Amino acid sequence: MSKEEVLLNDAIDFKQVRCVGDGGEQFGILSSKEALRIAHSKGLDLVLIAANAKPPVCKVMDYGKYCYQAEKKLKEAKKKQKQIEIKEIKLSTQIAQNDINYKIKHAREFIEEGKHVKFKVVLKGRESNDPKAGLGVLERVKDMMSDIADAQKEPKSEGRFVMWLFVPQKK
Incomplete structure (x- = not known):
């Protein structure tokens, strides 16, 4: 998932979203403004995970940490690839x-x-x-x-x- 494809915080503009916490806890179906308020109160970001779902699914998480982990996994996978000489x-x-x-x-x-x-x-x-x-x-x-x-x-x-x-x- 590239940074251009991911909607964050104020860019998420849906009437209702299903909000999920970083640890997997369910906040239920909320307005996108309410979900954003919950994310800000925890000092985290609201990230759109599944835009095509009904209602769209958003996750409250630290987006910087998420990007770092994804990049780390990608580098690890590249290391494990066998280069044929x-x-x-x-x-x-x-x-x-x-x-x-x-x-x-x-x-x-x-x-x-x-x-x-x-x-x-x-x-x-x-x-x-x-x-x-x-x-x-x-x-x-x-x-x-x-x-x-x-x-x-x-x-x-x-x-x-x-x-x-x-x-x-x-x-």
């Missing part, structure tokens, strides 16, 4: 076996940390017309990574690159 490893079609082994070793470390790894084969010159050489390199990579990672979808060819994403195997 993708590491990119570039290869060429002319790569030697020991170079592939070295890059696979690093890719395995990333996979063990729970990160996703994208292998990207750079096609140079005329190779970009026929990406089969790049697919061959990626197939070799897939064979070497099959025990620890799953290849997602099929290799994707985009312009001068052929890419394949590998994710940690589900246990």
